[in-house]
Amino acid sequence: MSMRSGRRLRLGMVGGGRGAFIGEVHRMAARIDDECELVAGAFSADPDRARASGADLRLSPDRVYGDYAEMARAEAGRADGIEAVAIVTPNHLHAPIASAFAQAGIDVICDKPLAISSAQVRALAETVEKSGVILAVTYNYSAYPLIREARRLVADGALGEIRLVHAAYFQDWLTEPLEASGQKQASWRADPKLAGPGGCLGDIGTHAYHLACFVSGLSPLALSADLASLVPGRRLDDNAHVMLRYASGARGTIRASQTAPGKENALTLDIHGSKGGLSWAQENPNLLAFTPYGEPTRLLTRGGAGLSDGEASDTRIPVGHPEGYLEAFATLYREIARAIRARRAGEPSAMLPVPGIADGLDGVLFIEACLASARAGGAWTRLGADETSSPG
Amino acid sequence: MSMRSGRRLRLGMVGGGRGAFIGEVHRMAARIDDECELVAGAFSADPDRARASGADLRLSPDRVYGDYAEMARAEAGRADGIEAVAIVTPNHLHAPIASAFAQAGIDVICDKPLAISSAQVRALAETVEKSGVILAVTYNYSAYPLIREARRLVADGALGEIRLVHAAYFQDWLTEPLEASGQKQASWRADPKLAGPGGCLGDIGTHAYHLACFVSGLSPLALSADLASLVPGRRLDDNAHVMLRYASGARGTIRASQTAPGKENALTLDIHGSKGGLSWAQENPNLLAFTPYGEPTRLLTRGGAGLSDGEASDTRIPVGHPEGYLEAFATLYREIARAIRARRAGEPSAMLPVPGIADGLDGVLFIEACLASARAGGAWTRLGADETSSPG
């Protein structure tokens, strides 16, 4: 249940102008629980598109900027300036923009992957630490209520010792060389300069990887990867197979593809331990199958019977009334807004499950390890995550 | 895709204070597409609760009213007064409140059932016609994108001549006499003075009935009903079985229960014709099974391949990213806001599929026919719908 208090968090946005996809998702998500208010933006490098986008959003023209650096400077100087910025640009700009706003003392909400190299993330982490701001990464799938519940089940030992972690993310929208047609979403994702070195890996593989870590509570020690560009002429990977090994001896796989006809947005997670297993699929996210070993499978439903106490705070409406992608995204926004408000009020921030800079780094390290392993003929390659996983 | 223009519609609300359920649903739905702005309310008959609810919602205290009549009067007198009111009270108040706002020239968005008797609806219809306002009824399930698509399939003849219409709505939250515990949602729904003469019939049976009519494009000629209060001591029906006959010879059933353990919010629709059939279930609303007779079943998905052109305007995000209950509700709000804005601008309003006063009347006539048939030992009883089905 939402408990709003006081005024809304003043939010700005970089990217997300007309024709963009994820920017509008952020805005709808921010509105659902009414804890944020969009008041400024640098929506596009194209000044006309930027202005038009600002007008669509009913922003005051003096708070629609042509340039993110200018926006950071100007907003930092206003008494009513933004408190947080949402960064929804192509990947290569994430780090420089985040850095600029962090330096201006503005909290940061950034899309994934957080940057195009781990060096970039590490530099950004220093800036963020120095500035004291919060940096949250929108691994939005981690905010589905039953994903949170799955994480609690694992943490509570309901699965025993974890032995197997399988995450997969299949799509089919790049089955044909859509980028060659100039389609905006496909074009930047297929361009290494804008997307970074991972194609499908960065775009969706990182989501699957984050979910695997988030729910299992485990980070793999090493991986072996096979990357492919299955569509002729594609410059980045559009398919990834990854095998995982954990320090405990557990095993796992990550599979991601954007060329799998029949799969729309098929992000799935299966985790098995010595005492039980669970299974979840994003396309029907209000259902979690949980099997205590030796008992029948239980269908846990969002808002339903048999959930842990914590579940109530991740959801809004009664059982059987499906919540979807936007609601999970909204939960993330609600939690981020509260964390930022607490920080700004000098209050201790509750430990929230919102992904932070450490998760952002994990994602980029995953991409880099996959690329290194694939180049080395699938050699087992260690992941170098060196920080814990919480925001700010 | 949403195309916002100009300012938001100024919205008020009656009912929906702290502890209510559907009021917050209306507010979240209204925010998603950002075409409405809540600026006034009479949230509760209890002045403290009313004030506190207004404060939660960050309303100006002078626009938080203790009384709906006062609110209608005051808002109608302000230059910046509300343009529309959302009515989310128990059923017995729907008609008097709607009437008060309509008389004040304020457009009306009302929960279902629209009133507790058809006489009440007919009187309200006169008031509404005289005033010229729009009255929309939130049969929200009709705004699911694939329900809209199903309606188009039927209208386009893809099922041939309709022969069978089966709608069912099963829940289990009233399996025990929850109303005896004082639980707020259960209490008013079980009290004939507040809920009207139908219990389960009015609360969820009308949703199933509306969906059956909305998608099939047909209203039954007559029905035979069996109503029961399966939980000892319950004062209104908690279970309804209804058989339907259509002028064409087609047949159907409506089944509704609030005492069906294992069913959370299981609203389902199956329609079969001479050339095909379709099947839909609310708990996983992004899927519609469509079978042209003699061909394999096709799984139509929200935003997916093979849909009609119209589908795009009923949705927001890409295929495989589940939209849910709130998004369907939001679609209704978006369409209502646009219709009201058009009316106020003197523009011709596009023919929208938003349920209006005729649909509200149909729902109440359905309840009354069921009650009459049940009293008469299941005698076939004619329904008296006498108006067409569109808003305003």
Add this chain to the structure above:
Amino acid sequence: MSMRSGRRLRLGMVGGGRGAFIGEVHRMAARIDDECELVAGAFSADPDRARASGADLRLSPDRVYGDYAEMARAEAGRADGIEAVAIVTPNHLHAPIASAFAQAGIDVICDKPLAISSAQVRALAETVEKSGVILAVTYNYSAYPLIREARRLVADGALGEIRLVHAAYFQDWLTEPLEASGQKQASWRADPKLAGPGGCLGDIGTHAYHLACFVSGLSPLALSADLASLVPGRRLDDNAHVMLRYASGARGTIRASQTAPGKENALTLDIHGSKGGLSWAQENPNLLAFTPYGEPTRLLTRGGAGLSDGEASDTRIPVGHPEGYLEAFATLYREIARAIRARRAGEPSAMLPVPGIADGLDGVLFIEACLASARAGGAWTRLGADETSSPG
């Protein structure tokens, strides 16, 4: 697990020649557990077809008969004569054939509906009682392992007091007037002289009705029915809607259609009580959803965890290896063979869940009550079941 002992039961068959459907099903079912041996038959009224069918089945030519009466006489006179006969003809012949074999002291396995009138069944019952033979009716769906488990759950009180019983059986193969084409299966089913007074009612409605009674352990007191011939020119009903009332106050419905495009053999059962609910669908019969009220739904699987002890005897292979329609039919044959062998050995027959003459009568009374109610404009009509439900 099957525990064969001694020799196979010697079996004869009437009907089921080349081109028939259910005869071959009986034969495959009888072979699976190897407790029966087909040694004689009167497969067709057409002598050539009868002979050819016998040869297909590798029977000795002297045991392939042109006439069931001759067969009953001849087999009763042989030392190695058949011990039981399977009757798989159109409905109008069930009773006379069963009577002939019962009079000859031969046990009877008969397809449903057992006869075309309750008067016929009552006369047959007398004959059977006099002769002391076993008469089993192949309500085969009742032998699915999870249907048996559902029955045990209800009997054990896991659902509390039963409040709702919904059974439905939808098919689409008669969506067009197939009988007009001369197709053999459709032709006799659409001819009142061969099928009896019920069309869809007798063919599949009786299966749904039997399942409802078998699992709930309850027979309804009265029903209200609406029958239709939705396909122009059809002489018997192809669609039935029936509302049920039980002495306890419980309610239910039976729905059956053979003109529902998209439904292949969609027999489903939902039962709800004061303490829980269950849901089963024939097309994926290895799954039973069971919800104790206030707990998550449990997916019970054939051979899986959490089943009662009795389940093991209803199945053959490990969990996850799907058993289907033939295996359920085979279970019935296995149980019938054992009951007959026990009777012939003068041993007490274990109480088996095999449907017997009382169930056969119930099915015919159901058809008759539906026809009477429909003729009387849906008037509530009492069912006259007057015997308990076990074979012989």
Add this chain to the structure above:
Amino acid sequence: MSMRSGRRLRLGMVGGGRGAFIGEVHRMAARIDDECELVAGAFSADPDRARASGADLRLSPDRVYGDYAEMARAEAGRADGIEAVAIVTPNHLHAPIASAFAQAGIDVICDKPLAISSAQVRALAETVEKSGVILAVTYNYSAYPLIREARRLVADGALGEIRLVHAAYFQDWLTEPLEASGQKQASWRADPKLAGPGGCLGDIGTHAYHLACFVSGLSPLALSADLASLVPGRRLDDNAHVMLRYASGARGTIRASQTAPGKENALTLDIHGSKGGLSWAQENPNLLAFTPYGEPTRLLTRGGAGLSDGEASDTRIPVGHPEGYLEAFATLYREIARAIRARRAGEPSAMLPVPGIADGLDGVLFIEACLASARAGGAWTRLGADETSSPG
């Protein structure tokens, strides 16, 4: 539809005595279509158990042998001797037994994996070729009607160029160290002397691999494998992750586990090409999802609309009447019986899709390549299949 002709094939069996699992499966499967007759057996190395098993099966005592070599000799010398032998022993005996019967001129039906080394298979292949007998390997899952249909869809180009082949086989029955308890099925499977060098790999991984090859029509060029014994103390692998590369550039994975709580017998197959995709799951085998790229997914059902002509010969009963594991196994037996009869009659044998010695070799080479790759730290390892895939 089955068209039996003439007498049954005389069948013997080695292994499959009391307490065994797969032997009884073979026998039930052989009975369903009535084209085989079990007349002899060497059911157990324990003479008492062998005799008792023979008596259970109503065999003549002189045809119940204590030893397979004696059985091969004796049966080859009888005029009414067996024509084929089914080998259902632990893996290490498959090749020697098959060899003995082949040398005696008796056709062979053997469980998988065909042997415990490729050297053994190659030697056996020579013996088989010299003797001229048929050797069929019971990769039974390949006989599911919709798996056959999937193979035809791929062969007909409905998926375009194949890009991705994912097969998985998950079970949970070895989640605990069941072999330590002496449970018969677990014990031999966990013993390298009896099972061969692959545990889970040989037991179920080979099934998944065969299905991947059978449906895609492709054999991978190389693989990279990670094997694990996740249950402490287990001597053979109980979990396998394998990445595949094909000559065409296509990619794939095989995953197999016997320690995945919640998975009963979860064999699944997903294949994607440039023009479409398909998805199948063994636990509900009567359904195949087929998606032509850019169109809605079509649910193909066994016996249903839209299947190729060939499907009819793989099935028995109407659509919506589920066939299961035993029926698929029976189809294999029916086809093998016909092929053997044709060979013995000197008739040309129709090209059947029954797996033969080349498939048996492929399975063993798969196991060996996985073991080699795993030992070499996941190095990409070539598979050495050198024969085409058809029986005999």
